Amino acid sequence: MEIVCKNCSKRYRIDESKLPENEKVYIKCAGCHQKIEIEPVSNRDDSSRAAPKPPPSEPAGAAEQQGSPKTAEYFEPGTKTALIYCEDVQARLEMEKNISNMGFEVRTINNREDARHYFRYNVFDVVLIYQKGPDPEKPLLEVLDYFNNLAPKIRRQITIIYIHLAGNRYDFLEAFSKGVDVTLSPMDLNNLQRMLPEFLAEKENRYKIFFECLKKVEESVL
16 A cells, blocks of 8 residues: 655555454654654545555655655764664665664765765664665665765764665675675674664774773863
């Protein structure tokens, strides 16, 4: 079935067979973060299953532009933060749920500009990039390119997890070639809550000496 966010008009396609029959479901729009209410299957007739089409006068891409974050957002020191790029609604909801349950503030992005906006004001602890299908599409490659070109000091503070069909957490060469810290298979999402603390601890140990030395240099300059 297809649904549309009433706030920003972003469209989603969801597997209706995975929705409960007798209770409402809410998902968070990746564009504007508003809740989208989905009626129980038993309450929907055939006409309600199809999402309304946008007005003919609306230019292509207007919905995505309206949904892009515009205002600055700041997190209190010590807040655990995670950023998600994922065009697959079901996978995104699963990741949001798991990471939120671990105490992270979670935000979602749709493109490179969204990533640039969020990192203008904050450095996120975790970035999850989910590839839908066998080959990466242009927006995903642009998001990867953005993170690969961050200043080394900032990049080393972020644990980037790339999820795709051939992902393997033990294939360090592949992760290095893609400029990420670890690659996972979509099947690994079921164990994300268990694995994420391990990834964060590995990243901290890897660059512990680097940040200790950097701190001493900065203190000596001051």
